[in-house]
Amino acid sequence: MDSTINMIKQIRxxxxxxxxxxxxxxxxxxxxxxxxINNKRPHQKTERARERRRRKRERRRQRLLYEKKEEQRWKRPRSSDRDEAEEGESAWKRPHMDEERCDPLDISSYNFHHELGNGSFGNVMLASLPNRKKPVAIKILKKENIKLKERYETEVKVMKLAWKCPFLCNIHAAFQTQVQLSVILQ
Known part of the structure; x- marks a missing residue:
């Protein structure tokens, strides 16, 4: 009992x-x-910390290399580089257009290939712009033949509303001259 009391006093x-x-x-x-027991932990912690620092240094190095590469990519030629260029050449590359741009809202800029059919409002022709590969369908209506103007306007409005629908023809443009109305379809 004395030993138990001594142990309790010691713990207290x-x-x-x-x-x-x-x-x-x-x-x-x-x-x-x-x-x-406790000697393993600090060693493991330092190893993990070293690994984290190494990965961080590597990421920083990769980022700096990327930034340097981007900087060189967009870097303008120095004045000495421009002086070294031959007389007829320029160190700066200027954008240029190989072909003339055609106005897609001008009926005369289209090349007509053949007639696709006659609709209730007019003729439908297969055409293309000279600088584009994809052909389009052009619905051409003579103004003197249009008796039901509201039906035609409704058709154009419906096509404009349903331009994202994959099952209907998409409308690219609608314009008119003094003689005719034109609707450019996909």
Whole structure:
């Protein structure tokens, strides 16, 4: 019984001493009491920290290389580079158009290939612009033949509303001259 009482007194005194100690002192004391358990952790932590730092350095290096490459890509030629260029050439490349741009809203800029059919409002022709490969259908209506103007306007409005529908012809443009009305379809 005396041994039990002594043990309780010893534990009580240790608890009182621990309560007076700072937290870091308690941790230090526990490490001293059992060094084989706690020695692994700091080593593992330092290895992980080293690996994180190494990966961070590598990412930074990769980012700097990328930024340097982009900077060189967009870098303008220096004045000395321009002086070294031959007289007839320019160090600066200027954009140029090989072909003339055609006005898609001018009926005379289209090349007509053949007639696709006669609709209730007029003729439908297969045509294409000179600088584009994809052909279009052009519905051409003579103004003097239009008796039902509202039906034609309704058709154009419906096509404009359904321009995203994959099952209907998409309308590219609608315009008119003094003699005729034209609707450019996909």
């Amino acid at each position: 005194s240790q608890l009182e001493e621990d309560s007076r100690m700072e937290t870091h002192e308690r941790v230090k004391r526990k490490r001293e009491q059992s060094p084989e």
